[in-house]
Amino acid sequence: MELSKEQLLQIDNYIFSCGIKFYDVRTEIVDHFANILEQKLDKNQDLNFRQEIINIHKNFSERGFQNLLKEKTKSVQKRFYKASFKHFITFFKLPKIIITGAFFYGLLEVMHLIEDKEVFFQLLTVSGYVTVFSFFLISYFKKKKKKELFLALDMNNNLVIIINNAIIYFNTITIFRNEESFLNPIYNNIQLVIFVLALLFYWSCQSVYNQNKKIVKEQYPNILV
The missing domain is CATH 1.10.8 (Helicase, Ruva Protein; domain 3)
Structure with missing residues (x-):
C-alpha cells in the first residue's frame, strides 16, 4: 500500500x-x-x-540515527576532500598550470616592487583574513534564508576552519621570521609558494562545493538549496 x-x-x-x-x-x-x-x-x-x-x-537502537548521521558525515567529508585534492592537482597540469604559473609570477613581481618584504607578507595575511570574513558573511546571509540543510553541502564550517588555520599558519611564519630572513629571496619564495598553494586549495574546495550544490539542485529541483 x-x-x-x-x-x-x-x-x-x-x-x-x-x-x-x-x-x-x-x-x-x-x-x-x-x-x-x-x-x-x-x-x-x-x-x-x-x-x-x-x-x-x-x-x-538508542543512538541509531546519530550513528547513521555520523557515518554519512564521514563519508561525505571524505568524498569532499578527495574531490578537492583531485581538483587541486589540476592546477599543476595543462592548461591550468599556466594560470598557476602566471598567478605566482604576478605575486613575485609585486613582491619585488615592495622593498619591505615583511610588509608584503603582512598584506597577504590581511588579504587572507578579508577572504575569511567575506566567506563568513556570505555563509551567514545564506543561512538566514529559509531553506533545507543538506549534508552534502555542509562544508562551509570546514572551509572556514581550513582557511583560518592556513592564514594563522602563514601569519605565524611571518611573525617568527627575522629581518635577515626577509632579505633572503629563497625564504621569501618558499613562503610565497605556501600562500599560493593554500589559496589554490581553497579555490579547489570552493569549486567542489559549487559542483555539489549543482548536483543537489538537480536531485531536488523543488527544494530551495
Missing part, C-alpha cells in the same frame, strides 16, 4: 524531531521507513501509524 503525502510528511517530521536536520539524510531514512510501513499496511490497514513509526525507530 503506497503511503500518502501526509503520511510521508508525518515520517519526515518525526525524523526531523529526532535531530536529523539534513534533508538528504532524512530522505533516505524516510524511504526506509516508508518501505517497511507499506509492507505493514498491506497486512493490516488499521495499524497505529504513529506507533509503528516509533517501533521502527526502536530497531535503529
Whole structure:
C-alpha cells in the first residue's frame, strides 16, 4: 500500500524531531521507513501509524540515527576532500598550470616592487583574513534564508576552519621570521609558494562545493538549496 503525502510528511517530521536536520539524510531514512510501513499496511490497514513509526525507530537502537548521521558525515567529508585534492592537482597540469604559473609570477613581481618584504607578507595575511570574513558573511546571509540543510553541502564550517588555520599558519611564519630572513629571496619564495598553494586549495574546495550544490539542485529541483 503506497503511503500518502501526509503520511510521508508525518515520517519526515518525526525524523526531523529526532535531530536529523539534513534533508538528504532524512530522505533516505524516510524511504526506509516508508518501505517497511507499506509492507505493514498491506497486512493490516488499521495499524497505529504513529506507533509503528516509533517501533521502527526502536530497531535503529538508542543512538541509531546519530550513528547513521555520523557515518554519512564521514563519508561525505571524505568524498569532499578527495574531490578537492583531485581538483587541486589540476592546477599543476595543462592548461591550468599556466594560470598557476602566471598567478605566482604576478605575486613575485609585486613582491619585488615592495622593498619591505615583511610588509608584503603582512598584506597577504590581511588579504587572507578579508577572504575569511567575506566567506563568513556570505555563509551567514545564506543561512538566514529559509531553506533545507543538506549534508552534502555542509562544508562551509570546514572551509572556514581550513582557511583560518592556513592564514594563522602563514601569519605565524611571518611573525617568527627575522629581518635577515626577509632579505633572503629563497625564504621569501618558499613562503610565497605556501600562500599560493593554500589559496589554490581553497579555490579547489570552493569549486567542489559549487559542483555539489549543482548536483543537489538537480536531485531536488523543488527544494530551495
